[in-house]
Amino acid sequence: MTSTALITGTSTGIGRATAKHFAANGWNVVATMRAPEAESGRDDPLTDVEGVLVTRLDVTDLASIDAAVALGTKHFGAIDALVNNAGYGAYGALESTPREKIVRQFDTNVIGLFDVTKALLPQMRTRGSGVIVNVSSMGGKITMPLGSLYHGTKFAVEGLSEALSFELGAIGVKMKIVEPGIVTTDFSGRSMDLSVDPELSEYAPVVQGLIAASQADRPASSPESVAEIIFGAATDGTDQLRYVAGEDAAQIIAARSAADDATFLAQMRTTYGLA
16 A cells, blocks of 8 residues: 655745655655645646645644644545654844743744654554654754754754654654754755844844854755655665754764864854854
8 A cells, every 4th residue: 555644834945845755756745835825826826746745834833733634644545654744943132032922933943843843653553653753853963053042943843853752652653853054955944933032132233143054055955855764764664763864964963963062162153153
């Protein structure tokens, strides 16, 4: 029987490339997004891809999660893999960040991931099989200035995924974490939210350092290359937990592992002009 994957956040970037990659490799795909009606206006709608069912799922809306899981299960019979890809990045000085933005950040990247996972676990437990791939980030291993919210959520994804691997392994379900570096997507535009309060001038050097560093020429991975790693993680049949995606991620995660806090953080302060 053909396997089926449910993937969140497939309107753009990594999620969209992943949906296409699974479909190209013979999988059925439940491609979920907050506004599926927008697909009709695209040049390459996922609705035209064989084996892909496009439906609405907002990870902050429990009813939409339940509806998407029920529809995908009814349409394809069962869901064998879940790719938790939907994400949002809030950056800015914590002092000037509205509580609503803090809640949105954690609701999307952490609570939403939990809710989608919980919605699929009953059928995976009953079958005694399945795989869950959580898309984390190199930002789940290292941090950048003004990223307390975003990195807080990605560090949480790393911890919750590792902890879940024990209980899921007991019911035959594999847990995977994919850690991309910089990716050539619109994350910095549509999905990254940088708040700057001009009244708090004391934080100006940190803001300027982050902006300058983000404009530097750095290696970036394509969404398609990350999709290949996600697919490989979902299908390799091993108990490997973490998969690094991108040369930059591999280098910086290795550097973080090799250095003590004082050395690594000093290097980061230099990178962002804060030394």
